[in-house]
Amino acid sequence: MSAHPSYCSRLGRKFAPLALSVLTLWGGVSAAQAAPSEVFNAEEKAAIEQIVREYLVSHPEILVDTARALEEAQQQMQQELITTAIDELRANDMVPVRGNRDAKHYLIEFYDVNCGYCKVVRPYTHRLAQEEDVAIFYIEFPILSETSVKAAAIGLALYQQDPQKYFDYQEQVMSYQGKIDSEEQLRVFITQVGGDYDKIATKAMTDIKIQRALRANMALGQNLGVHGTPYFILDGEVIRGAIKDYSVFADIIKRHQ
Numbered sequence: 001m002s003a004h005p006s007y008c009s010r011l012g013r014k015f016a017p018l019a020l021s022v023l024t025l026w027g028g029v030s031a032a033q034a035a036p037s038e039v040f041n042a043e044e045k046a047a048i049e050q051i052v053r054e055y056l057v058s059h060p061e062i063l064v065d066t067a068r069a070l071e072e073a074q075q076q077m078q079q080e081l082i083t084t085a086i087d088e089l090r091a092n093d094m095v096p097v098r099g100n101r102d103a104k105h106y107l108i109e110f111y112d113v114n115c116g117y118c119k120v121v122r123p124y125t126h127r128l129a130q131e132e133d134v135a136i137f138y139i140e141f142p143i144l145s146e147t148s149v150k151a152a153a154i155g156l157a158l159y160q161q162d163p164q165k166y167f168d169y170q171e172q173v174m175s176y177q178g179k180i181d182s183e184e185q186l187r188v189f190i191t192q193v194g195g196d197y198d199k200i201a202t203k204a205m206t207d208i209k210i211q212r213a214l215r216a217n218m219a220l221g222q223n224l225g226v227h228g229t230p231y232f233i234l235d236g237e238v239i240r241g242a243i244k245d246y247s248v249f250a251d252i253i254k255r256h257q
Contacts, residue, residue, distance in 0.1 A: 081223055085220060089137045090135070096159045097138070098136040098138070099129055099133075101135050103134050106235065107128060110139045111139070112152075113142070113151045114148050115144060115229040118229050121230055121242050122175075124243060125249075127246055128246075128253075140152035140156060140213075140217055141217055150186060151186055154204045155170065157200045158195055160203075162195075172192055173189055235256040237252050
């Protein structure tokens with residue numbers, strides 16, 4: 001049975017540094033004593049590299065075991081990053097949250113207002129909020145367009161002014177069928193929830209805290225390996241992309257009761 005393509009690509013990215021690691025370990029004693037260029041000439045290094053290649057071909061389990069160890073180490077590192085992230089999010093009043101910040105369960109959602117899949121899964125997150133003691137942290141992650149960036153900044157400005165209006169605004173943009181690509185659309189959304197667009201837009205453009213918050217969101221996404229939206233972290237478990245049905249959330253919740 002062939003390996004899953006994404007798994008193969010992950011292994012492929014590890015094999016280059018892995019080979020270098022094995023070569024380093026192979027000549028570790030000498031390398032600790034002097035620079036390699038002072039110990040081996042070109043012909044000797046070529047001979048050593050050939051020995052290493054032949055050894056690895058004869059013992060492929062070394063690559064498999066090392067790749068597995070690297071993957072486990074990366075998973076542990078990601079869990080540590082997630083633990084730190086949720087602690088910081090619970091204390092950060094610039095991050096919109098639905099529910100009690102200190103709820104038993106938590107869902108971190110990276111989303112973009114122009115992400116169609118984010119809109120598809122929104123009913124599931126609403127159901128989660130209704131049925132479970134969960135805090136949903138909304139990470140404005142505008143990666144799809146310039147208007148997405150404006151919409152995110154305006155959203156954060158509105159949240160600072162009136163959290164409930166922010167959630168009303170969020171419902172407007174996330175239920176909109178089509179691309180949000182103009183400032184006039186944003187003006188309509190803000191007006192519909194009872195906000196003063198000009199005042200909020202000015203705050204969005206000039207408030208340094210909002211700019212810092214958006215940059216912090218992008219940095220958090222980079223640290224956690226977020227390459228697209230939606231991206232969820234539910235009680236420490238990562239869910240990439242749109243989920244097929246609510247059971248994905250429900251099963252994770254059961255594991256963490």
